[in-house]
Amino acid sequence: MKKIITLIILSVIVFSCTKTSEATAKPDAPPKTLVTVAFPSDTVQLNNIITLNATSTYLLKSDVKANSTGYITKMTIKLADHVGKGSVLFGLQTKEARALGNTINQLDKSFRFNGATTVTSPATGFVAMLNHQIGDYVQDGEVLATITDASSFGFVVDVPYEYLQTIKNKGSLPITLPDNTILQGKIAKVMPAVDAVSQTVKVLLQVSNNNIPENLIGTISFSKTSAYGLSVPKMAVVSDEIQSSFWVMKLINDTTAIKTAIKKGIETDQYIQIKSGDLTTKDRVIISGNFGLNDTATVKIQKP
Template sequence: MPAHKIIIPCCLFLFISACHEKKEATPNVMPSPRTIVSIGLASDTIQISEEISLHATASYLLQSDVKANATGYITGTKIKLGDKVNRGAALFSLQTKEARALGNTINKLDASFRFNGNSSVQSPSSGYVIMVNHQTGDYVQDGEVLATVNDASSFGFVMDVPFEYLNLLKNEKSILLSLPDGTHTTGIIAKVMPSADAISQTVKVLVKVANRNIPENLVATVTFVKNKMYGLSVPKAAVVSDETQSSFWVMKLINDSTAVHTGFEKGLENNKWVQVISGNIKTGDRVIVSGNFGLADTSLVTIQNTGP
């Protein structure tokens, strides 16, 4: 067989094999995945207030005992537990043992005496009846406690204030109290106790409020401002930190598709904003507020919408 007839098929085979290998060596290049994010803007017009919240408990500081004014039998009871009474109101009627024994005899001898030996026991203060110890028919001794009435004039909210916040609280002309049902009431500081707790170093403070039938032992929240400041701030949702809460950063956009890790020093904060004390952040910078968790430095992103 001539040599040129052998060479031509061999060259054709090698050419086809080379083309096939080249085709297999060129893989499909997939585009890098992008994280869908929402962004917010750094601002220097935000006022951030550092607030302190303390718990306050509704209390009646004074309670008055209703005491028997003679030894004898209770002939009438005009109160029950929870009743509101006024100072001087008649709560019990008493008849002495001697009057019960001799009263009818004396009246039979001379009806003009009108002797019955009854006496009235009055409330020593205005307030609510919180305890009733005796009922009609009971025999009691002179001075024995028949009931207890809390003193409405002593009602207020008592809170334990750390000593370092005491002057801040005193500067407040009115105190706003948030109740558990979402309503609010205002009060004023009526008294600061002259001693501090030896362990917690807190001072008891009484806040007087208009009693709107607030039950005793109800816990309210008192919030007051410790510090106010204007300055560069970023949305709180944009701030990411390490596990020890010692390092803080945001993912800042350097263009429409790339976000970089940008550390900063954190200042005051509230529920929406965090103050930037120092760092490579300026007013108007776009920072990621949603989708930023776990993003690596120089991540590719797709902007979905713009937040605050």
């Protein structure tokens, strides 16, 4: 009886070891990463768009100066008023003329002497600054106000020198304001100097609508280059930490993706041109779930 019990125990032990060996010999299948795929295209037009900031400004501001020493007796303007060239802005009367005029008028009112002079606007524009008010005593040549010259208004763009000729060839550029209003800016002036640090040139774009506040920042965009060629969605391209090498994950079947090195060309908001790499329009590339995948990764295509 003891022999039979011993035999049964040994059989159970052997059977358990066999099952353990089979479980060890068959490891779990690697997990599959859910991905979405797309096909490269050779019909997309790739435009290398350059966007620069444009700041509204008045290149010329004229100072309104007192033409004699005396008191301000009249002022016809307020801050931000629009004035025309030659319009009267201030009235002045000298201290001596005021005293002498009062004496003479008391003796003979027919003289009507007051010794008053007027100060006119040197340009058409807006009153940007007021330094005095009625009753102030001012010196000859003292600045009374500042007038912006409307003819010098425009948007100034700091253009990298490498793009200057491209800008000149266009002649005019659309300016997009923060409220999405678009103005057509005509290239009026190119400053004859380059910034020593940024290597940019200031370009003035004049616009027809000058009811725009100064220092408003808009943007201009223009195409540097345009080309057709094999391209992939931007999300398909992966790079290393220092962006020295680039690749896409290409499917060789429905469950396996391999790492395919590429060389980038023109890049837009949506597509990247493939200048070299083992890709055709018939290949499938991963556009989501590709980050961090190793070469020969096991994947599962997610249905749209």
